[in-house]
Amino acid sequence: MEYKFSEIEEKWKRFWAEKEIYKVTENSSKPKYYVLDMFPYPSGAGLHVGHPLGYVASDIYARYKRLKGFNVLHPMGFDAFGLPAEQYAIETGTHPAVTTEKAIKRYREQLDKIGFSFDWSRAVKTSDPSYYKWTQWIFLKLFGSWYNRELNKAEPLASLIQKFETSGCMEWSQHDKNDHPEFTAQEWMSFSHEQKEGILMYYRLAFLSYAEVNWCAALGTVLANDEIKDGKSERGGYPVERKRMRQWFLRITEYSDRLLEGLEKLDWSESMKDMQRNWIGRSEGALIDFRVLTPSPSPKERGTYVVPNFMNGRADVSAQNIIHAKSNRQNPTKAEAVLWEELRGNKLGFKFRRQHLIDKYIVDFVCLEKGLVVEADGSIHALTKEEDAIRTSVLVEKGFHVIRFTNDEILNSTKGVLEQIKTKLESLGDRNTALISGDEDDTSGIINPEALSSAEGLGEEHLKVFTTRPDTIFGATFLVIAPEHDLVTWLTTPEQKTEIDNYITYVKSRTDVERQQEKRVTGAFTGSYAINPFSGEQIPVWIAEYVLAGYGTGAIMAVPADDERDKKFAEKSGLPIVEIIDKSMHPGATIEDKVGKMINSDFLNGLEVKDAIKKILDKIEELGIGERKVNYRQRDASYSRQRYWGEPFPIRYEIVGKADAAFADEGESNDIPIPLDVASLPLVLPEVSSYKPTGDGKAPLANNADWLKNGYETDIMPGYAGSSWYFLRYMDPHNPEVFAAKDKIDYWQNVDLYLGGSEHAVGHLLYARLWHKFLFDLGYVGTDEPFKKLVNQGMIQGVSKFVYRSANRPDVFVSQTRLEGKDVTTDELAALGIQSFDELGALSEIHADVSFVEDGVLDIEAFKKWRTDYTKAKFLLSADGKYHCGSAVEKMSKSKYNVVNPDDVIGKYGADCFRMFEMFLGPLEQSKPWDDKGISGVYNFLRKFWRLFYSDGGEWKVTNDEPTAAEYKILHKTLKKVSEDIERLAFNTCVSSFMICVNELGSLNCHKKKVLEPLVIALAPLAPFITEELWAALGNSSSVHLASFPTIEEQYLVENSFDYPVSINGKVRAQVAFALDLAQEEIKQQVLALEQIQKWTNGAEPKKFIFVKGKIINVVV
């Protein structure tokens, strides 16, 4: 009987589904094992042969574990929210749910054909309200939690509020002055609801903040940095601009250390861990204060000035960078902060903005409606009365009224000040807007140092630098700050102004790519000097683009003797270099290596670098000029998307004043987010009149009037929301009460083996770890890491095929062997209707669909039918009369016409063959091109296996005879090798061993049940269909997949002799069999007596005789 895979596979596929044999429950005494594949996004294009590679591997593993007596959870589902369906909706009007449903159906059909053992009853879909109800629920938990750094875990906000109520935030190490001013418990109790909410927002793990983002108007969305290529959107190539927006964020930075430490315990590849480590980018160092000498004439004397508007249109500074840069700015004065808390959010019944640009001045606070400017004056203003007068007169001219208060007034009699402001507001009519000059909202270009709170005090400035090498401070001969640094204007002296302006113009003109590729360092001198706190020397302050505004403090101390870039910069700019480390004891050490002895460094002299770092850090802290500081590259994760097809936020706003524009400036939107009641979840994604964004920055949800009326958040959650916790839902997928019941979570715990592509290294895998750790902190899960073992399968690449088309004669295609145009006969030329080969001009490579090509030869007829413009194509063939194609290994993609659909392969060879061939292709983790040349080998194997059971005539050949020792040996050798290979996921060699086994049994003409039946079980994980058929034919009534893996009986594997290779000086010269229990002396004598060995030793005693039992004999002469 022939092996008819299509009948067999159809039959058992139905059987498995009907009997639900892959359904798994928690009521089991067996040990659990959780095998998971990364969540697929069901794209409309369906699966290609690359996609199932990991699924096949995990399926084999899951099936094997089941046979080995584990209760295996092996689920599958769909990450169903996403941009492609939404993009399609925008183009065609089809609801994304419809598109997604269709794609899922197609995926499911394709997956079913391959014979996976998924428990489909547990399938989840992120776009299902019963699923995203819990995504929203977790979000609310994040929103309602803060990170307690003392206990190093997240806690519900209640504990924080209690803390504030009992002791305020005085002397609290977790309090950051940049966020909000210090307050006592009494003050906290007196704060308004809005004030309290404002402060709590600095602690919530899901929080609102203002950030500049990469706004792509055409796509109507904010893009991640990696979605931007050359300043344009990756998808579509639309322009990208920078906009400030109110966004949700997850405070992942609180978890940086734990995410880093957690890696140590995980069974992940080093490269994967490294990617996460690099992403988090922890570096230990110090913040050091450098006092800056006030330039002469001082900025106060110079008044205001304009710097180029370099912050616009720059795509490289991410939203997070900006937040960070902001925190690097000098603090607002306490008085300003206090007053702002009272003015913001329409508290006085009028809307105030702060740090607002009017004409060329930035005012502290302004109510535009009434035209009232409120200025908070530091002591500095006492000295600059005249200038303030000019400033006031300009403002009055523009239709503004100005009232001023001193810091003392504001702090000591806040109520009185507010009364005055209120009275003033009420006395004023609406402002005469005709007086206002154009773009008053553009605050980007002009900075008035008067308006910067940093100018408070007596005009002394400090530059904070971050360094990982504080030991080198005696070699710090200049400072470099980012061109975007706030103090650039303040520091620039009139003499240097032109140079600085020119440099900033230059920086602004450079694209990201140019800036990245540039190895040359460039910069400009500000004209100002700072004081090295240790050497006491005056050192110049430069700006240079190699210092980034978004990292550290945006300022560095340059140590040209010990830093490659600083050195280049110093050499180029003629700055002094002071050697501070003697590396003569470390030949070969590079300039950056942390080794050597300190020199020219005062009290550090003679110390090793490591010790010097410790000593200087102690000193810095003792002198109060800086502190130890750990810096991270990682930023808080942006969590808002201005799109439609995603999870709505379970948030509505208590609208304070008018509805805000999307591109709100800091402090403009005072709406207070209110979490929805858990009982009202899910907040279902509404229908909208258009899937397009509104154009003014509002997400498509703003197209639904009811939604707006209810004050719901119009942004949606990002793609990673649903996939950050789906592995938990599989444990209890239909529970309407909780995201997963505690007893089920306790049973399944976490994922034992996780398979997926390495492209998720820092996205999904980091966020999922964050969520899991958060849920762990709150006690919802019992493990603090979600994925114990992670394996990345390699990609299957496509093999593209090319035809070569003439530029001058687009109907003519030249075979790959004849591109040179040599030996082309006149007949051939005539057939093409040309005189000479050169008339064809350039020959361009064009992708031909791989389905038309077999063994490199093009099926010309199929190719002609492919496209209408090819119907009349003419071909210049090779000498063998065939058209040969060129080929190249590329990414498998539709656009390259190199996609191979698994359905086609299965139709031709069957699913078992497809599965085994995918595995046979090579190591799982390695990328490899798809080439079905070898598939016949696997197909032959399956048929050979089949023929052990059935003759060609269809007779059953299996006998009940007792196998011989040799036959048992083949069986148990194979069982051993196969289980070892599956355990270490070496499926390619596993397939090989089955082939060897079948070849050996074939040559022994073995058809014995006692050998074949165990083999059927062992092969079942790899080839589930054929084994099920044969298992039934062997007389079993239950499924082979519910059987037990056969016991390996070592007794058949015991060897009593070994065929030793005997080498002379490492070269094999003879093969001799010896009993394994023979003594070395005995063997030595026999070996030396051998004729082949005598030939080399000439009878002399060898220099050395090496004997490794069961391995090798080596004679050294």
Add this chain to the structure above:
RNA sequence: GCCGAAGUGGCGGAACUGGUAGACGCGCACGACUCAAAAUCGUGUAUCGAAAGGUGUGUGGGUUCGAUUCCCACCUUCGGUACCA
């Protein structure tokens, strides 16, 4: 640049802990069966050489009785990351 992975026949790859390099499969060649073809089965297949023997795992060194495996330097390819102080 930095971090990581990898370089082995005509091709995919094997050799897991330093112990017979090239398992297994493809392809190719020859043979058997057949009127013939397909299918199947068998034999051979790193390379130079008639043979003896020599040479061979990206290149050059080293350690070792013995190295694809360990060490040093370099080259190439792929992936990640990018002026991170």
